[in-house]
Amino acid sequence: MKEHLYLKLILIFLLAGCSSVDIGSIGRVAQQTFKAATPLSDEEEYYVGRAVAARILSSYPILENIELTDYVNLVGQTVAIHSDNPITYGGYHFAVLNTKEINAFACPGGIIFITKGMINAVQNEDELAAVLAHEVAHINHRDGVSSIQKARLTEVATLIGTEAAQTYAPAQLSQLVGLFEGSVDDVFKTLVVNGYSKSQEYHADESGLSYLSRAGYNPEALEDFLQRLMNQGQATGGGIMKTHPATAERIEKVEKEMPSAKVDISFVQLRSMRFEKAMK
Amino acid sequence: MRLPFISLFIIIATSVSLHAETVTVITKQSAIRESCRFFSPVKATVHYNDVLEIISKEGEWYKVKFEAVQGCIHKSSIEKKSISLSNLVGSEKQSTSGDEVALAGKGFNPQVEAAYQKENPSLNFRAVDRVESYDTSESKLIQFIQSGKLNLQ
Numbered sequence: 001m002k003e004h005l006y007l008k009l010i011l012i013f014l015l016a017g018c019s020s021v022d023i024g025s026i027g028r029v030a031q032q033t034f035k036a037a038t039p040l041s042d043e044e045e046y047y048v049g050r051a052v053a054a055r056i057l058s059s060y061p062i063l064e065n066i067e068l069t070d071y072v073n074l075v076g077q078t079v080a081i082h083s084d085n086p087i088t089y090g091g092y093h094f095a096v097l098n099t100k101e102i103n104a105f106a107c108p109g110g111i112i113f114i115t116k117g118m119i120n121a122v123q124n125e126d127e128l129a130a131v132l133a134h135e136v137a138h139i140n141h142r143d144g145v146s147s148i149q150k151a152r153l154t155e156v157a158t159l160i161g162t163e164a165a166q167t168y169a170p171a172q173l174s175q176l177v178g179l180f181e182g183s184v185d186d187v188f189k190t191l192v193v194n195g196y197s198k199s200q201e202y203h204a205d206e207s208g209l210s211y212l213s214r215a216g217y218n219p220e221a222l223e224d225f226l227q228r229l230m231n232q233g234q235a236t237g238g239g240i241m242k243t244h245p246a247t248a249e250r251i252e253k254v255e256k257e258m259p260s261a262k263v264d265i266s267f268v269q270l271r272s273m274r275f276e277k278a279m280k
Numbered sequence: 281m282r283l284p285f286i287s288l289f290i291i292i293a294t295s296v297s298l299h300a301e302t303v304t305v306i307t308k309q310s311a312i313r314e315s316c317r318f319f320s321p322v323k324a325t326v327h328y329n330d331v332l333e334i335i336s337k338e339g340e341w342y343k344v345k346f347e348a349v350q351g352c353i354h355k356s357s358i359e360k361k362s363i364s365l366s367n368l369v370g371s372e373k374q375s376t377s378g379d380e381v382a383l384a385g386k387g388f389n390p391q392v393e394a395a396y397q398k399e400n401p402s403l404n405f406r407a408v409d410r411v412e413s414y415d416t417s418e419s420k421l422i423q424f425i426q427s428g429k430l431n432l433q
Binding site: 040041042044047048051053054055062069073074077078082085086087088089091093095111125157160167173176177180181183184214216217267270271 | 306307308310318328354356357386387388389390391392393395396397399400402403404405407408410411412414416420421424425427428429430431
């Protein structure tokens with residue numbers, strides 16, 4: 001009985017060797033199954049993110065301040081390397097938008113925008129790190145691309161199917177561009193118009209606290225910032241503030257998830273000094 | 281009678297497991313570092329779709345071999361792709377399988393972005409390129425982290 005089993009196993013391998021074409025197809029099926037489990041590859045997510053960023057930059061100009069941009073990138077990169085996904089296809093890049101709106105946007109793949117209004121609203125480097133950590137968490141969680149309608153992604157998978165060519169014929173390209181446009185619209189609406197879901201915001205806060213703590217920033221800075229905005233009645237707007245959960249509810253959850261490790265306040269003050277210098 | 285079958289099966293199974301011990305780079309480019317931590321000296325730079333041989337795993341890092349270089353790469357730079365069975369039978373090829381190559385760069389890719397840009401000329405892709413060009417050097421980031429009494433790792 002066992003010998004029959006061995007024979008069957010060997011026959012499977014031998015048959016495989018007889019037809020490389022068929023086996024290639026099986027390999028392709030395996031790849032497609034893998035792709036279905038992660039609807040968009042990191043590379044595809046990157047291109048969606050670039051297009052979302054282009055749409056945002058068509059509405060908001062970049063702040064022309066090299067020193068401040070450098071500083072924001074240093075804070076953001078510090079947080080990002082302590083996140084769960086410190087390396088993305090195109091890397092993390094941070095830019096300041098020249099608007100008084102209090103806002104921040106995480107484009108899929110790693111481009112993060114923070115408005116000048118938001119930078120003015122934070123009081124020190126640790127609070128700035130808290131805002132950026134929250135946005136890095138949205139990228140880690142792939143919250144942007146998760147808003148793309150599933151039907152579009154299914155259609156993309158069907159369209160690219162088993163074609164070997166990486167360069168598309170005009171008709172196929174036209175269909176893909178339509179699906180790409182729809183996907184970018186879905187993400188843009190979530191980032192700029194509707195906001196993420198309650199659970200996505202809570203989860204981003206929770207992960208953000210963890211990244212802050214790992215980096216050595218004071219995680220309480222997130223709570224301080226949210227509390228102050230709520231007290232000032234500014235807990236509305238877009239991005240990090242345009243959330244479905246009431247800010248009081250968010251603060252309550254942030255308090256519950258607060259890491260226990262204590263931070264030396266003298267270090268927070270030390271960082272505040274360079275924050276003030278960067279603000280000038 | 282049973283022994284030759286078992287031996288043959290073991291040989292085939294071993295070859296399957298050997299082929300499975302590779303990973304593919306999923307970032308535009310990534311560093312292979314001397315030791316398994318950020319900011320460790322870079323021994324080589326690998327690019328999208330390069331195939332690396334796994335030596336061992338160390339926490340969030342993999343010890344890998346790429347061409348003649350051995351070093352560490354962070355897990356977020358790589359992905360285990362499913363095995364192309366055509367590679368398992370009588371092939372000496374160590375690099376990426378044809379299927380992996382076929383899927384790399386498919387779907388939303390530069391060609392799709394270029395066509396989208398053409399249809400939406402008002403979108404500011406030039407500004408996006410500028411944002412992506414903001415580069416923070418490792419030495420500057422190390423200095424920033426240390427002077428702010430933050431954690432390097």
